[in-house]
Amino acid sequence: MTARTIKVGTLARVEGEGGMLVEVHDGRVEKVQLNIFEPPRFFEALLRGRDYSEAPDITARICGICPVAYQMSACLAMEDAFGVTVPDEIRLMRRLLYCGEWIESHALHIFFLHAPDFLGFDSGIDMAREHRGVVESALRIKRAGNELMSVVGGRSVHPVNVKVGGFHRMPTVPELAAIRPDLVAARDEVLELVPLLAGFDFPDFEQPYLYVSLGADNGYPLESGALVSSEGLRAPVRDFEEHVVEEHVAHSNALHARFDGQLYVVGPLARYSLHADALSPLAAQVAHAAGLGPQCRNPFRSILVRTVELVYALDEAIRIIDDWPGCVAAVPVEVRAGVGHGATEAPRGLLYHRYRVDESGAITEAQIVPPTSQNQPSVEDDLRVFVQDRLDLPHDVLTQQCETAIRNYDPCISCATHFLCLRVDSR
Amino acid sequence: MTNRPKLAVWKFASCDGCQLSLLNCEQELLSVAQAVEIAYFPEATSAEVDGPYDLSLVEGSITTAHDAERIEQVRAMSKWLVTIGACATSGGIQALRNFADVEQFTAAVYAHPEYISTLDRSTPIAAHVTVDFQLRGCPIDRGQLLEVVGAFVQGRQPRIPTYSVCVECKRRGAVCVAVAHGAPCLGPVTQAGCGALCPAFNRGCYGCFGPQDSANTASLAQRLLDGGMRPVEVQRFFRTFNAGAEAFRAESQRHESQGDRP
Numbered sequence: 001m002t003a004r005t006i007k008v009g010t011l012a013r014v015e016g017e018g019g020m021l022v023e024v025h026d027g028r029v030e031k032v033q034l035n036i037f038e039p040p041r042f043f044e045a046l047l048r049g050r051d052y053s054e055a056p057d058i059t060a061r062i063c064g065i066c067p068v069a070y071q072m073s074a075c076l077a078m079e080d081a082f083g084v085t086v087p088d089e090i091r092l093m094r095r096l097l098y099c100g101e102w103i104e105s106h107a108l109h110i111f112f113l114h115a116p117d118f119l120g121f122d123s124g125i126d127m128a129r130e131h132r133g134v135v136e137s138a139l140r141i142k143r144a145g146n147e148l149m150s151v152v153g154g155r156s157v158h159p160v161n162v163k164v165g166g167f168h169r170m171p172t173v174p175e176l177a178a179i180r181p182d183l184v185a186a187r188d189e190v191l192e193l194v195p196l197l198a199g200f201d202f203p204d205f206e207q208p209y210l211y212v213s214l215g216a217d218n219g220y221p222l223e224s225g226a227l228v229s230s231e232g233l234r235a236p237v238r239d240f241e242e243h244v245v246e247e248h249v250a251h252s253n254a255l256h257a258r259f260d261g262q263l264y265v266v267g268p269l270a271r272y273s274l275h276a277d278a279l280s281p282l283a284a285q286v287a288h289a290a291g292l293g294p295q296c297r298n299p300f301r302s303i304l305v306r307t308v309e310l311v312y313a314l315d316e317a318i319r320i321i322d323d324w325p326g327c328v329a330a331v332p333v334e335v336r337a338g339v340g341h342g343a344t345e346a347p348r349g350l351l352y353h354r355y356r357v358d359e360s361g362a363i364t365e366a367q368i369v370p371p372t373s374q375n376q377p378s379v380e381d382d383l384r385v386f387v388q389d390r391l392d393l394p395h396d397v398l399t400q401q402c403e404t405a406i407r408n409y410d411p412c413i414s415c416a417t418h419f420l421c422l423r424v425d426s427r
Numbered sequence: 428m429t430n431r432p433k434l435a436v437w438k439f440a441s442c443d444g445c446q447l448s449l450l451n452c453e454q455e456l457l458s459v460a461q462a463v464e465i466a467y468f469p470e471a472t473s474a475e476v477d478g479p480y481d482l483s484l485v486e487g488s489i490t491t492a493h494d495a496e497r498i499e500q501v502r503a504m505s506k507w508l509v510t511i512g513a514c515a516t517s518g519g520i521q522a523l524r525n526f527a528d529v530e531q532f533t534a535a536v537y538a539h540p541e542y543i544s545t546l547d548r549s550t551p552i553a554a555h556v557t558v559d560f561q562l563r564g565c566p567i568d569r570g571q572l573l574e575v576v577g578a579f580v581q582g583r584q585p586r587i588p589t590y591s592v593c594v595e596c597k598r599r600g601a602v603c604v605a606v607a608h609g610a611p612c613l614g615p616v617t618q619a620g621c622g623a624l625c626p627a628f629n630r631g632c633y634g635c636f637g638p639q640d641s642a643n644t645a646s647l648a649q650r651l652l653d654g655g656m657r658p659v660e661v662q663r664f665f666r667t668f669n670a671g672a673e674a675f676r677a678e679s680q681r682h683e684s685q686g687d688r689p
């Protein structure tokens with residue numbers, strides 16, 4: 001019997017701490033584990049007893065890469081609990097802030113975490129030795145996203161301006177106008193980089209994914225929408241837990257999710273495959289130029305889908321700034337006891353929050369389901385299928401391709417760690 | 428240049444936001460990478476250069492027995508060790524467990540608590556090893572980060588102000604939200620560093636940078652109570668991202684028994 005182990009102790013170029021283990025016996029992949037050893041931080045527990053108004057700022061601290069996603073899902077859930085509907089203009093300003101996070105996060109992943117795999121470098125910084133112009137462009141694109149977040153949110157990591165009901169202060173028209181030229185320049189720079197990215201050598205690999213994302217009535221899904229799947233499901237966000245069950249496995253400090261009992265995928269591939277028709281004309285052109293069809297089932301090509309979404313986020317941000325009608329900063333919120341559900345599209349995929357709040361506004365229960373714990377079973381399944389067909393590859397090459405296969409998902413291990421399933425908990 | 432100082436970036440229990448702040452120095456990143464050798468920084472690079480390291484930046488708090496051992500190893504390999512952010516410097520938001528029963532916390536989050544290995548307290552790095560400099564913030568300010576890295580490269584003390592947010596607020600010309608609007612504001616007892624961001628966005632400071640040197644928390648707490656805050660609200664106000672910092676911890680505990688809800 002021959003045994004072979006492919007192991008990476010600490011995965012590089014991912015957010016948070018994780019490792020990978022693939023065990024092969026007699027030519028069969030028998031064990032695949034994405035190990036998450038990031039220590040638990042117990043957010044669902046520490047939220048209990050906190051005031052509803054603290055949820056956006058506290059849950060932002062789950063992840064420094066996608067704090068806006070946590071703030072937005074928390075706000076929607078609390079507003080749902082209190083029966084508050086914010087005006088369309090507040091939704092638009094949330095969308096604008098969220099575009100900033102998508103731009104920053106996608107630029108980081110495309111150029112600094114994922115592209116080095118395809119170009120054969122250890123890091124984006126290292127890549128600058130041979131591709132200095134590309135890296136400088138990428139830094140300017142990323143910076144445009146961070147600046148947009150600073151204008152709308154105050155700062156790019158853990159913005160301070162978001163609250164249940166809206167914002168503490170609405171950005172002014174001159175503040176918004178000042179950021180516009182950088183967004184336009186960033187969009188031009190992304191367009192110039194598309195041929196480079198589209199020319200990467202992608203492994204020939206497709207999977208029959210079940211895709212899940214939000215479906216919005218105001219364009220590509222971002223800051224709101226209902227739950228939709230590639231099997232035709234359309235359901236309100238409050239039904240999320242009827243479809244998704246998380247389980248706790250021994251090798252991970254994250255919980256694994258299943259959608260109606262199946263593996264499923266959230267994030268750029270799901271959003272694109274379900275909503276390519278909602279892209280802006282320019283983003284749709286980029287998709288075409290990059291060789292993407294109406295759907296994408298090759299996870300290695302997610303870097304191209306992220307690029308399409310990056311163009312969309314820049315386009316959308318410019319559109320919102322150009323059409324900005326002005327608005328009150330926030331609407332009043334009247335506290336009442338109840339349960340609220342909220343979901344938005346984090347850069348890595350659907351992020352769900354549910355809170356139970358008592359009549360004083362104190363949180364008595366919290367549940368958060370981040371995108372990476374939803375994708376984790378699919379990451380492991382990709383590795384299983386991918387390795388099985390490539391056992392003849394040299395060990396180093398196969399190990400490196402496995403790492404790339406994990407980075408396809410832009411896994412955020414800080415997010416995935418420590419999430420609660422009250423349903424399992426209560427058994 | 429072969430004799431560049433070797434920089435390492437380490438992560439413990441945290442959100443990644445402080446090490447992201449280094450990558451967010453978009454205009455300076457390539458210059459920094461020329462001034463120092465980025466020898467260990469898994470979030471950014473798969474290259475690993477063995478220690479010892481000249482400067483270790485440490486993000487995150489100690490919450491597991493394994494991490495308590497790992498930080499000793501990091502210290503042994505590092506000439507200078509600088510903590511970055513509220514988690515590393517005061518235990519972070521996860522230090523709220525220090526006020527509760529961690530077994531209840533684990534049972535609340537995980538169906539199989541027996542799979543989870545965790546300590547009952549989240550502690551700052553300085554509770555375990557000698558720290559050469561502590562950079563505050565939740566998150567840290569990237570300008571301050573560049574100042575600290577630059578100072579260690581140049582062999583001088585970092586110039587990081589220890590006065591309160593109020594000083595920055597006045598300098599910025601922001602309206603005092605506490606006086607003008609009666610907003611609860613931790614600015615008078617919180618160390619500067621953010622640029623008085625919250626008052627500029629029409630809200631009170633919520634203490635990201637932790638207690639300032641000579642923070643008179645009791646006086647501020649009395650003012651908050653006089654302004655109509657309930658004791659439990661005052662307790663929560665001091666007990667967020669720097670709940671484990673001594674001045675904030677002590678003040679929050681003064682209001683604990685008078686709480687009217689958990």
